[in-house]
Amino acid sequence: MSGKKERFGSRTAVIMAMAGSAIGLGNIWRFPYMVGEHGGAAFIVMYLLATLLLSLPVFITEVTIGRRSRKGAFSAMSELHPGHSIWEFVGLLAVIVPLLINSYYCVIGGWSLDFLLRSCAASFVRMSPSEVTSVFSQMSSSRWEPVVMHLSFMGISTFIVAHGVKAGIEKFSKISIPALFFLIIVMIFYSVTLPGASEGLKYLVKPDFSQVNGETMAYALGQSFYSLSLGMGAIITYGSYVHKEEDIVVSGAGTAVFDLTFAILAGFAIMPAVFAAGIEPGAGPGLIFQSVPYIFSSMGEEVPVISAAVSFIFFLAIVVAAMTSCISLIEVGVTFLGEKFNLSRKKSCCLLFVLCGGLGIVCSLQPSVFDSLDWFCSNVMLLVLAFCFVVFAGFVMKKEDVREEITNAGAKPLNVRLFNVIYFQIKWIAPIAIAVILVTNFIL
Numbered sequence: 001m002s003g004k005k006e007r008f009g010s011r012t013a014v015i016m017a018m019a020g021s022a023i024g025l026g027n028i029w030r031f032p033y034m035v036g037e038h039g040g041a042a043f044i045v046m047y048l049l050a051t052l053l054l055s056l057p058v059f060i061t062e063v064t065i066g067r068r069s070r071k072g073a074f075s076a077m078s079e080l081h082p083g084h085s086i087w088e089f090v091g092l093l094a095v096i097v098p099l100l101i102n103s104y105y106c107v108i109g110g111w112s113l114d115f116l117l118r119s120c121a122a123s124f125v126r127m128s129p130s131e132v133t134s135v136f137s138q139m140s141s142s143r144w145e146p147v148v149m150h151l152s153f154m155g156i157s158t159f160i161v162a163h164g165v166k167a168g169i170e171k172f173s174k175i176s177i178p179a180l181f182f183l184i185i186v187m188i189f190y191s192v193t194l195p196g197a198s199e200g201l202k203y204l205v206k207p208d209f210s211q212v213n214g215e216t217m218a219y220a221l222g223q224s225f226y227s228l229s230l231g232m233g234a235i236i237t238y239g240s241y242v243h244k245e246e247d248i249v250v251s252g253a254g255t256a257v258f259d260l261t262f263a264i265l266a267g268f269a270i271m272p273a274v275f276a277a278g279i280e281p282g283a284g285p286g287l288i289f290q291s292v293p294y295i296f297s298s299m300g301e302e303v304p305v306i307s308a309a310v311s312f313i314f315f316l317a318i319v320v321a322a323m324t325s326c327i328s329l330i331e332v333g334v335t336f337l338g339e340k341f342n343l344s345r346k347k348s349c350c351l352l353f354v355l356c357g358g359l360g361i362v363c364s365l366q367p368s369v370f371d372s373l374d375w376f377c378s379n380v381m382l383l384v385l386a387f388c389f390v391v392f393a394g395f396v397m398k399k400e401d402v403r404e405e406i407t408n409a410g411a412k413p414l415n416v417r418l419f420n421v422i423y424f425q426i427k428w429i430a431p432i433a434i435a436v437i438l439v440t441n442f443i444l
């Protein structure tokens, strides 16, 4: 079963690689606008609960399936339970969904690239909020600009996957992710001192639970899965590289804490600026592109060059964070085409570029297609696939095998003590909660 397989060298390497896939546009672009569309602080509370109670067990499950099978998303479950085509079908969905996500993910990657180029020209210095908002609306409503940027972003990412030069970009992301972290903290200081920012802070810290309904819970869970790259086989694939000695629970908790912190900090950097600029918090996918440049514009009042430099580094770091996530999305498809159809890496990349690029053009030109695809993937398919994974670990795999992976065959005393709780979450709490959220919101 195990064969000769590349492994991650250390716990830090595991957490960094998984955090690299997890941290991306989901934290910086998607989280703030989800918070804005679904009730502010109450959504954040739901998101925290979803991550601790449901995403963590799903994360542990995916790493368990990957490490036990030593296979990628498509074949992992059929390797552990051969001869049952249903698990092959689930594996196939776990390949298709990331490719659908990749199509519109690269559209946002393209917007970030566009704003990076504008930062090079110091475009945001001393702009008023309405000028900032109109930059985004002009860019996104132009017919060719977002399409060219989307194809450029996807082209660079696919080129990196095709030429196996991921190591370079991964090294780069080791610098750019901490830089982004640092910049977000700097931006929080600027953002909260903007006139009118206090309303944004209140919005983030004062939950109004009357706003919470079943739909909010579904969106919070979908966001948590999306952000941790769950429910689409990416973590199963990473799990297949995790060393036998590694502690799955600690790696999962480490990644989740990292990812949560990043998203919440992004919320605190962006929401006060949204209120200060008088933008509607439920403005949708354009939210960060309409609000963040306003922070840079106010930074530039005294020393314009600082504002231009910070906005350049910020968008560069976002483009790199998005690229590391995008690369892991493309890689799922490349591994599948290689395993199943023996297609070379380069041919697979060309095919995926045409398919995802084409669908991305439609998303770029038709906001309704973009919204429907994001809704369908994040709030329906991720939940359906996560449900299948926990059912597989809870009911198809032998309990002893799951125990062996989670406790490292008894070598991790804390995990031995926690095992029954974790297993109960995997076998009962997670499937029932995910099914109830799915059925009540989207099927009934």
Ligand code: PFF
Pocket: 021, 022, 023, 024, 025, 026, 027, 098, 226, 227, 228, 229, 230, 232, 234, 235, 325, 326, 328, 329
């Ligand atoms: N988790 C990434 C983000 O938050 O931007 C998105 C993502 C990347 C999802 C890679 C899935 C994946 F395989």
